[in-house]
Amino acid sequence: MTGRYSANTGLPFAMYPGSVAGLPPDMPTLPQLMRKAGYSAHMVGKWHLGHSQPKQGPIGRGFESHTGSYMWDLESYTKLMWDRPWTKPYGADWIKAHENGSYLHYPETRHSTIALTEEAVTVMEDHKKKTDNPLFMYLSYNAAHSPLQPEASWLEYCSSIPHLWRYQYCGMVVGLDWGIKRVADAAKEILGENTIIVVSSDNGGSVWFGGLNEPLRSGKHTSFEGGVRVPAFAVDLSGGKYLGRGGREFKGIVHISDWLPTFLSLARSSNLYQDLDMDGVDQSKAL
Numbered sequence: 001m002t003g004r005y006s007a008n009t010g011l012p013f014a015m016y017p018g019s020v021a022g023l024p025p026d027m028p029t030l031p032q033l034m035r036k037a038g039y040s041a042h043m044v045g046k047w048h049l050g051h052s053q054p055k056q057g058p059i060g061r062g063f064e065s066h067t068g069s070y071m072w073d074l075e076s077y078t079k080l081m082w083d084r085p086w087t088k089p090y091g092a093d094w095i096k097a098h099e100n101g102s103y104l105h106y107p108e109t110r111h112s113t114i115a116l117t118e119e120a121v122t123v124m125e126d127h128k129k130k131t132d133n134p135l136f137m138y139l140s141y142n143a144a145h146s147p148l149q150p151e152a153s154w155l156e157y158c159s160s161i162p163h164l165w166r167y168q169y170c171g172m173v174v175g176l177d178w179g180i181k182r183v184a185d186a187a188k189e190i191l192g193e194n195t196i197i198v199v200s201s202d203n204g205g206s207v208w209f210g211g212l213n214e215p216l217r218s219g220k221h222t223s224f225e226g227g228v229r230v231p232a233f234a235v236d237l238s239g240g241k242y243l244g245r246g247g248r249e250f251k252g253i254v255h256i257s258d259w260l261p262t263f264l265s266l267a268r269s270s271n272l273y274q275d276l277d278m279d280g281v282d283q284s285k286a287l
Helices: 030-036 112-130 152-158 164-190 256-266
Strands: 040-046 065-069 095-098 103-105 135-140 196-200 232-236
Antiparallel strands (some): 095 103
16 A cells, blocks of 8 residues: 555554554555546555544545445454454444545445445446546455355355365355456456456465465464465456466566555556655566
8 A cells, every 4th residue: 555565654563443553644655646647546345554533544545435444353244343252342344435524334234245346346337427537446355354254155165175164264265256256347347448457465364264375384474475475466458458468477576565666657657656765666567
């Protein structure tokens, strides 16, 4: 979101409920810079970069709209947020907010993966009707985070897995597969072929609730490869105009902070980050 390593944002670790921390107000964000490049910017999903004041949230940091959650361990259906299963929940975490100051906390009862997927499609449809600007949309799923609550139909694809947590985790990932395909199909239909889709994870799977990063060692919350080396893919719906021919495997290292300068470069607006002293580097030519 900032083109910087987490330690250089003042947020070296995930924030817990009640934290007053957030991104520094003078630190430019990806949506702010994409809007300077002429794009509309909307967010769907989990934020987790500051929640104690509106100015720390997605709207305060540059997005025109946000539907989803601010925080972490959400029940997929009730949206209740827990610290430990044997304590009371902190409360429900779900909001629809807009840049004009309007917002609504409401009881979204659909599975979070389904709700976020359909909201992403709605954002694209509304964008197409209202403006000719290009769209930057950030979709951040809660899955496959705990608690593991997949839809029953998703578990049908995981019947060969005997371990309960692995079985449930598999179901959550099957839901992601469905959601990503739904969004990609809708993007091609609504936004057209002049579109790039990037999918990446924030960290390796959590080995204590069903994740498995074999052959890499360990997982989330560690600096072993299982915690920091994650799969990602980019799809150029134009057939290669921006990222070259498809079906290739990139062998180099790409850090999450590289996406900000890379996106701005693809938007022909590299000048917007040249003087910002970022950690990320433009990977567009490498890709």
